[in-house]
Each structure stands twice: as C-alpha cells, then as structure tokens.
Amino acid sequence: MSIYDARGFVPADFDRDGDVDMFVFNNAQPAVYLQNEFGARRSWVAVQLRGKSDNKRGVGAHVRVHTGERTQLREIHTGSGYLASPPPEAHFGLGDAKHVDRLEVRWPNGDVQTFENVDANKVVVVEQGGELSYRALGASAQKVQTQ
Ligand SMILES: [Ca+2]
DSSP: OOOOOEEEEEEEOTTOSSSOEEEEEETTSOOEEEOOOSOOOSEEEEEEEEOSSSOTTOTTOEEEEEETTEEEEEEOOOOOBTTOOOOSEEEEEEETOSEEEEEEEEOTTSOEEEEEEEESSEEEEEETTSOEEEEOTTSOOEEEEOO
C-alpha cells in the first residue's frame, strides 16, 4: 500500500457506466484513478443544467431529488481541491427506486423548476425556463418531457 500526498480530487462518472469514480491528484506523485467497479447495480440519475445567462452550466444551482421518503440535495459547483474540478453535473444514487418522484432545480437567480416522475439511470438535462430531456450515457439529448 502506497501513501500519497493528495492535493485534489474529482469524483465523477469517468467511464460513464452510472457509478461515481474518482481521480486523486498528488503532490510530486502520479495522479491516481480509482475506478468504481460496483457497476451501478443500484439506480442513479445525473443532472446537467443549461442556463440562459452567462452561467451556462448552472454553477451555484441547487438540485433536489425526492424518491419516496428520501430527499437529496446537490449544488452544482466547480473546484474540489488544488487544480481539480468536477464536471458540472449532480449525480445521485437512488437505491432501488425506478424513478425520481420529483426533481427540483433552484437556479442562482431564484428561478425554480420542478419535474415529476423522472426516469432513473439516465443523464437528465434541464434547460433554464425550459424542458427536461434525457441523454443516454455517451449520446446526444432527446427531448421526451416538458415542464
Ligand atoms: Ca463510473
């Protein structure tokens, strides 16, 4: 087992299989890629935002997903340590849920959008003031639901 002097990390689904992997950036040592081999055996959803203003990725927005009795919150942010930044995407584990009961986006300007019965195991793209669409991992977006 090696000991590293870590300075930054990026949790993200790098291999686009639905689970969160991790890159760790170390001081004067190689970066370490930790690939999650769990393989998304449980449900998940990843939310990407498309803002109307200069904030095209929705940095600072809060994304809530409600599944049954459970509510989870993520903030779209950048930066997670020295020279490290995650993709502007909110990733949620959903356990055994087959869908998200309610997805809420609170944009930095105070706008709020809510969508119901959102499919699990997909990348969801929300346009500010517009539609929700689904994007298969590695595919272009398909609009399948409107607000
Ligand atoms: Ca992954």
